[in-house]
Amino acid sequence: MATIRTTTKTPKKTTTDPVEPASCQPCGGSGNVAITVRVGRKRRPVGQQDGLCLNCLGEGTAPDA
Structure with missing residues (x-):
């Protein structure tokens, strides 16, 4: 006979x-x-x-990000 699980795992963040x-x-x-x-x-x-930086057009963040 199979055992019944009585506890549950806590959900992951x-x-x-x-x-x-x-x-x-x-x-x-x-x-x-x-x-x-x-x-x-x-x-x-x-x-x-x-x-003006022509890579990011003055935003300062990488265009691929």
């Missing part, structure tokens, strides 16, 4: 913690990248300025 989206690799999550400024006829570099 199914809620997950919210996952933070991955940061964009080229800009490091800031949304800005350094762009070299060139001047003169020979186009020599004189400095850098901030530019």
